[in-house]
Amino acid sequence: MSLQKKFDSALRNAIGARAVWLPGSPITVGDILVRRDGGFSEGGSLADFGIEPRIAAHAPINGVNLRSTKTRQSIFQLGAEVTNIEAIADDIEAKVKYEFNGETEFIAKTPKLTGDSIQNMIAIAAQLAGDTRWKHDKYFIVEQSLGAEDWSFIGTDKTSRNFEFSGKGSAIKQFLTVGASVGLSKTTNVTLDLSGVTGNIGMKLVRIRKDGTLNHGS
Numbered sequence: 001m002s003l004q005k006k007f008d009s010a011l012r013n014a015i016g017a018r019a020v021w022l023p024g025s026p027i028t029v030g031d032i033l034v035r036r037d038g039g040f041s042e043g044g045s046l047a048d049f050g051i052e053p054r055i056a057a058h059a060p061i062n063g064v065n066l067r068s069t070k071t072r073q074s075i076f077q078l079g080a081e082v083t084n085i086e087a088i089a090d091d092i093e094a095k096v097k098y099e100f101n102g103e104t105e106f107i108a109k110t111p112k113l114t115g116d117s118i119q120n121m122i123a124i125a126a127q128l129a130g131d132t133r134w135k136h137d138k139y140f141i142v143e144q145s146l147g148a149e150d151w152s153f154i155g156t157d158k159t160s161r162n163f164e165f166s167g168k169g170s171a172i173k174q175f176l177t178v179g180a181s182v183g184l185s186k187t188t189n190v191t192l193d194l195s196g197v198t199g200n201i202g203m204k205l206v207r208i209r210k211d212g213t214l215n216h217g218s
Helices: 003-015 121-128 169-178
Strands: 031-036 039-045 055-057 065-067 071-077 080-082 093-100 105-109 116-118 140-156 161-168 185-188 192-208
Touching (some): 003 065, 003 140, 071 169, 093 105, 121 192
Antiparallel strands (some): 055 116, 071 093, 093 161, 161 185
16 A cells, blocks of 8 residues: 555544645645545636635644554653653653654654635535536545644655654654654654645545535545
8 A cells, every 4th residue: 555545544544534645735625636546636626617615714623643553653761762751851852763664654743733614515516516517426625624833744665764853852742742843853764754844634525416415435
């Protein structure tokens, strides 16, 4: 399974959202997407069909703290391994190390996720149900965006790769809980290092059936 597909599956299981790929890439609520190469790519927007969605900010949802199955996390301080985040002393240097022991492994850590959502999706579906230009089996609408500031996605598509953050214990705890990388230095040989990212990590998609009902499935 590719890194993109593995992350998409994990995000769906965690928060019911599809992965934005690459993580942090710009998306806009009201975009139309189509499947391509195991993911989604741009296919236009609702504006192309003369539709102006009513958009508003949605309530924040819990962030994600995901780690693939063959990824090992180790925390060290004062020369010893620490197994409890709360035991990390704030003012003493510490480090966290990740060992990626599979071909497609990752970690993803974010604070609470915010974004926009379409408020009048049922009305839009009614408009598009009979539009002969609309491809009911191919078009996905971005109904909700999910993003944050200063979060991290780190992944690899090669075996035996490592990633390490070091810094004050307080900064290490921030990274471990919400993915923030401020005040940290790093050593890495991974394929994809997206630490300290601001942008979208997930999105909720919807298709419109021919009878005008909504399909939130895959």
